[in-house]
Structure formats: structure tokens, C-alpha cells
Amino acid sequence: MGSVWTAIFVVLAAISVSHAQLSPTFYNQTCPNVTNIVSGVITSAAQSDPRIGASLIRLHFHDCFVQGCDASLLLNNSATIVSEQTALGNNNSIRGLDVVNNIKSAVESSCPNTVSCADILAIAAQVSVVLAGGQSWTVQLGRRDSLTANLSLANSNLPSPFFTLDQLKQNFSNQSLDTTDLVALSGAHTFGRAQCRFFDNRLYNFSGGNPDPNLNTTYLATLRQLCPQSEVGRNTNLTNLDLTTPDIFDKNYYSNLQLKNGLLNSDQVLFSTAGADTIAIVNNFSANQTAFFEAFAASMIKMGNISPLTGSQGEIRTQCNMVNGASSGLMGVASAESQDGLVSSM
Template identity: 85%
Template sequence: MGAVWGTIFVVLAAISVTHAQLSPTFYDETCPNVTDIVSGVIQNASQSDPRIGASLIRLHFHDCFVQGCDASLLLNDSATIVSEQQALGNNNSIRGLDVVNNIKSALESSCPNTVSCADILAIAAQSSVVLAGGPSWTVQLGRRDSLTANLTLANLNLPGPNSTLETLKDRFSVQGLNATDLVALSGAHTFGRAQCSTFVNRLYNFSGDGNPDSTLNTTYLATLRQICPQNAGGTNLTNLDLTTADTFDKNYYSNLQLQNGLLFSDQVLFSTSGADTIAIVNNFSSNQTAFFEAFAASMIKMGNINPLTGTQGEIRTQCNAVNGASGLIMGGVASAKSQDASVSSI
């Protein structure tokens, strides 16, 4: 029996290493300044790009919804990788990859081969919210980076700006997230920008009858039509939050109550008849503390979606390619700089 129990103990120990739990103290000994380094790079980038915080939090969202929080989104096309960056929810819309690479370079200089790109995304999301005046939370750490990407799963899992409430709930439910998580995480649209192409269908011919979306405030409609003329190019940008564009606050929910939600996937949270999300929107609109607490809790919950830990995956030395590969490192940075829509589908 002693030998048997010894064998069982070894097996259990191996399992615990492979599936280790995330911990806020994971880098306390190996890279104690990790959060300060990440925040410093973001703060510097925000001086010339006030949209960068919204872009970085979106990267974390869109990463976690595909294979879990494993930095698979950051991988460029290579001989063995088909990048998730070409998915419908990402193509020509993700940005901030250059800033992620700058963060990685700074961390490699200070703590070589230590901090994963998946953890960089998690820390960057929290730092971006704090820098915009939003809540802080204890970021759980210890994720490792995937060796693969999944374009098919990205196309399947990522909700879009025209998603119905039913679709949004389904996509979130797959990730173990409920209606409160959906409404709270949608509050990330309290800052950032979106391209006309993501909402122009609401302005002119929403149901194929030549009329705009009836859930869109008519005054706001007139403003948006000035920004996005009919049959023009869809690359013009406007604020996701028309009141406080670069501040993380509860105004996103007040906008929904006035039918001033920019994306259809925003407005359905309040304008879908009989929806349980309406009461949540009303609560967050009247109580910013409740929103901040729920947002922080939902971010922690989302950050725990299927992370690689222990000996799974790897710690990439560059975020755009697996170690030892000749991934298109600079290609990813260049394309990120050219992509202009900081719209989040979450």
C-alpha cells in the first residue's frame, strides 16, 4: 500500500503542477515590478493615443473568448499558425499589438523569460481601466502562452456589433459568463471609438425597409448621420460613449436608457422587451459603485477562462510568434498600426 500511495501522490503532484491555480503573487519573487512596468508603457502610449486603453482591454476580451486566456490572439500567421487576427470580430479592428510588444520588450529587459504574454494582456486591461478612472482589482497571474491559434473558433465565439441579446447571452454562456457579466463587461464601451462600418446599418436601412433602427434616439441619429454619410466609406470614427469618451464611468448605461447606445449590441441590453438585462442596466446607471464592483468581479471571472498553467504552453519571448518560430513579428506590429477601429464586441 505504501508504494501505491506513493505513486498516487506523485501523480497528484504532477497534476497540481500542470493545472496550478492562478495567483496574484505569482511574480512577487521573479518580477516584482511587473505591474508598474506594464502601466508605465501604457501611460506613455496614451499620451499620443488616448484610445489605447480601450484597445488593450479589447485584446484581453477577444483573447479569452477563444481557447481561453492564452494570448493566442497575438500570434501572427506563420508556417504552422493561422492567425485569429483575421477572424470577423478581429480583422481590421484590433489595435495595440505594438504596445503589447513594447511591454514585452520592457519586461524581457527587466525579467527575462518570466512574464507570459497572456498575463501581459490581463495586467494591461486592469491598468488601462485604472488609468481611465475606473476600478482596480487584484489580477490573478500565472497564465502561460499557447502554442496554437484557432481562427475557426474565433469566428464562432466572438460576438459582433450587430448581435442580438440572445446571441450575446449564448456567446457569454459558452464561456461560463452570465447576464450580469454580459452587462458589466459591456460597460467597457464607456471609452474607446468605433468605425462607422460597425453601426451604419442602424442609420439608414436597418430592417431593409429604408428606415433607421427605431431603438436609436432621433437626435443621436442625426448626429451619427453627419459622421457617417450614406454610401460613404465606413472608416470614420466616433466615440462609443458620446458623453465622456475617454473616462471609465457609468455613463455608458445612462446612454442606453436614452437610446444613445452606439452599437446595436449595446442598445439591445436595454431595449429588448422583457429582458433581464434591463434591471441590471438601470442599477449600474444609478450606482457607479455597483457597476465598478461588478465589472471587477467579471474581469476576474473572465480572466480565469481556461488558462494554461504549470508546464502547459510556454512563456513566449516575443508575443507574435511561438518560441523558435520565424513568425511575422514585425508584420503584426505594422498591421496593428494600420487598424483603426477600436470597437469592442464585448
């Protein structure tokens, strides 16, 4: 009987570990300096690339929306893996993969085989917000890295900058995120950049050959100079997602929406959709930056809890761009002419 009870205990323990909850103290004993390591690499990268914070948040978002927060987005193509980096919402628009690679190398030097790439993305998102002037939050840790990627799921799950409000709501609801989460997480567009091809339809032929009526006419004229009609759908010129404080994490994103100065359609619909319940949330965040910061932190924690691998699931990758035991290679770096922020591109 002793051996039987031992076997049962081992099975129950394995089940318990595999369904373990994330914890902010997960690395307290095994890698207590991990957040400082991540912060150091990002601080250094930001000196030459002020966009990197928005790019790293976007990586975390695009990872979590596809089979959970498991670093599947970071996997390159291989003999057994079709990378998510070529999905419609990622191809030629994600960036910062080289910085993630640098973070992983620094963490491995200090704490070998300990910190997952999925957790690195979660920490990097929080650090990026703090460095840009936003509020900190307690990052839940203990995720493990997937052994697979899912290109078809990335194509279906990542939201588009052309989405209507109803489409955005459904997209977030599919991830168990509610309307407040949608509005709060969209606030990541308080910094970062976007290419003309993701919004130039609003400038010329939005409806019946006319520009989007929910676009400020002064802003329209400025954007038309950057994005000429002859290049609609192809122009990769960049402009700030927040035309007022483009590199600072603040509430101005919502104030811009009130003035019809939202850059992407998926931004402006939060305020300009008649009768929408998102309007009151935008107004609240515009008037109260603390309310926005607190809601953003809560929603980031909630998003970071989407289907994590824990316990004995997955693995701790030694290189973020490949599963352990795969052939060596460099992490693919997306085009520098890319969109930042949370809402994806098509």
C-alpha cells in the same frame, strides 16, 4: 518500492501543477515590479494615443473568448500557425499589438523568461481601466502562453456588434459568463471608438427602410453626417462609443442607453429589448457607479479565468507574436482605423 513511489509522486506533482489555480502573488518573487512596468509603457503610449486603453482591454477579451486566456490572439501567421488576427471579429479592427510588444520587451529586460504574454494582457486591461478613472481589481496571474491559434474558433466565438440580445446571452453563456457579466463587460464601451461600418445599418435601413427606432433622433442626425448613406457598410470613419465622456471609464455608457444613445446595436439592445432582464441591470449601473465598477471588476476576473494554461502547459513566450524557436519577425499591427471595446466587429 522507493523508486515506484518517487515516480508516482512526480506524476501527481505534475498533475497538480498543471491544474494550479491562478494567484495574485504569482510573480511576487520572480518579477515583483511587473505591474509597474506594464503601467509605465501604457502611460507613455496613452500620451499620443488616448484610445490605447480600450484597445488593450479588447485584446484581452478577444483572447479569452478563443480557447481561453492564452495569448493565442497575439500569434502571427507562420508556417504552422494560422493567426486569429484575420478572424471576422479581428481583421482590421484589433489594435495595440505594438504596445503589447513594447510591454513584453520591457518585462523581458527586467524579468527574462518569466511573465507570460497572457498575463501581460490581463495586467494591461486592469491598468488601462485604472488610468482612465475606473476601479482597480486584484489580477489573478500564472497563465502560460499557447503554442497554437484557432482561426475557426475565433470566427465562431467572438460576438458581433449586430447581435440581438438573445445572441449575446448565448455567446457569453458559452464562456460560462452570465447576464450580469454581459452587461458589466459591455460597460467597457464607456471609452474607445467605433467605425461607421459597425453601426451605419441602424441609420438608414434597419427595418423596412427606416432607421433603428431605438436610436435617439438627435444622435441619429449627428451620426448620419459622419456616416453618409452612400458609404453604408464601407465607411471607416470613427466616432466615440460614449458620446459624453469618451476617454473616461465611468457609468455614462449606461445613462446613454437609457436615452437611446447607444452606438452599436449590441449596446442598445441591453436596454431596448422589451421585457429583458438586462434593463434593471442597466438602470442599476446608471444610478450607481460603484455598483458598476464592482461588477465590472468581478466579471473581468471571471473572464480572465476562462481555461488558462498553467503549470507545465504551453510556454512563456519570449516574443508575444511567435512561439519560442520560431523565426524572428515583427508583431503585426492592426489598422489604426479600428473599433475598440469589448464587443467584436464583423
